[in-house]
Amino acid sequence: MQIKLLVEGGSMQPGPALSQKLGPAGINIGQVIKKVNDETKAFKGLKVPVELEVDTGTKEFEVKVFSPPVSELLKKEFGVEKASGAQKKFQVANASIEQIISVAKTKMANLLCNDLKSAVKLVVGSCVSLGVLVESKSAKEIEQEIDEGKYDKEIQEEKTETSEEKRAELDTYFQDLKKQQDKLLEQEKVEQAAKEEKAKK
Helix, strand or coil, X not given: CEEEEEEECCCCCCCHHHHHHHHHHCCCHHHHHHHHHHHHHHHCCCEEEEEEEEECCCCEEEEEECCCCHHHHXXXXXXXXXXXXXXXXXXXXXXXXXXXXXXXXXXXHHCCCCCHHXXXXXXXXXXXXXXXXXXXXXXXXXXXXXXXXXXXXXXXXXXXCCCHHHHHHHHHHHHHHHHHHHHXXXXXXXHHHHXXXXXXX
């Protein structure tokens, strides 16, 4: 019997949903939680897909841990709690190509990619929906540049370290952008409040 779960790395909790899934198998929920938490503690703070292979006869079970979804790995890499929600207007981080290569390498085994270059492109694709810039550009532009071979050298060398100088440049660009975004957000709030006020009259 196979049971699929999506758990918080290292901190799976007992709950009704878990009891419903594990109850019919007749296995000890406490043991499952302990084993899953041990196996997923490296992914603390991330949602991790887990598969339980249960032998209903002997009540023995095996835990298989898969690496977290790309979006979760990216959020952890950039210290972002949630996606932008309005990607065209608001960006939540500015990544270096090295950070993207690092996530692509972590995820490579679970991606349907033949090589690191296509894995990198796939990870950049996830940046689009999260609202993450790459190299101070939109993720869509970067996808095009990857196709054109602009980052072949970094990808071939599997560079995962961003130089301090480059990191500072990316951060400065993002701070300026964030100021503009905050102004825009403030403006929208004022306009929204004015609309609501008008509607009341």
